[in-house]
Amino acid sequence: MNRFIIPLFTFISLFWTACNDDDKPTDIVKEIAMSVSSETGIMYAPSDTDKEHPIECMLIKTEDNFKEWQPLAFGAIEGFTYERGHEYELRVKRTILANPPMDAPDRTYTLVSILQDRLVTEPEIPDDKEIQSEEDIEYEESCPINKYAIAMGKELLVDSEGNIRYNNGDRLPSYDMARLWIENILPKDDPNWIDLQRIPYMATYIYVLSPLTDEIRLIRNGSSGPMFKDVVPEDEFNHITGSMQAGEELHYALILANVYKLGLQKLEFTLKKQ
Incomplete structure (x- = not known):
């Protein structure tokens, strides 16, 4: 009887492990379009709950959230170096982490390609029309x-x-x-x-x-x-x-x-x- 019990126990263990692997959450990886503003914004560290220490950062929009600019830390896009005054159109690989580290972003970005890099020059405010009221x-x-x-x-x-x-x-x-x-x-x-x-x-x-x-x-x-x-x-x-x-x-x-x-x-x- 013992020689049948051991293989059966091994089979059940392997089956249970396989089921657990199937249920384990996985990272979601997708290539997306991203716009990066020529202007910078501010963000706060997770520990700065009183928002007393603003940190300069990039402003981005993604193809699935294009309604408003969102802050993103400098260096958060692997392989990409931001220059102030430049606006960019990028293709990036976004990874939404199934188990992000504590007090860290739940997603990472890796540069795929730079589609456009344009230096934005600030035009002078025109004053050819006088506005008095x-x-x-x-x-x-x-x-x-x-x-x-x-x-x-x-x-x-x-x-x-x-x-x-x-x-x-x-x-x-x-x-x-x-x-x-x-x-x-x-x-x-x-x-x-x-x-x-x-x-x-x-x-x-x-x-x-x-x-x-x-x-x-x-x-x-x-x-x-x-x-x-x-x-x-x-x-x-x-x-x-x-x-x-x-x-x-x-x-x-x-x-x-x-x-x-x-x-x-x-x-x-x-x-x-x-």
């Missing part, structure tokens, strides 16, 4: 549109130390590095989605309407939104941190404009002194 701003055909929104809400909090926070308490980087994140909220099932992705409907510039001056300033918009210091210049920020009382508010308006300086959409936000 909001009524002087002309709008692009089919505009205003409801394509963009300020991420994380319309209210920012500023304290006397110059710390900037979202209304939910999340802290932005320092004044010099903070950005007003503007996202594309237009749903892809909108019948005009394709048409509204064309250059005439891209927010290249921003007219800033400040409550502290009658002057309308034209600034350059970034790929993910303007720098906070361009929207709220240093003298205005010093007024907020030094002169305003707790609970006081300032209401700003941003009129997004395309490369032809034609208006697209008006966005408003509030700065509240803590």
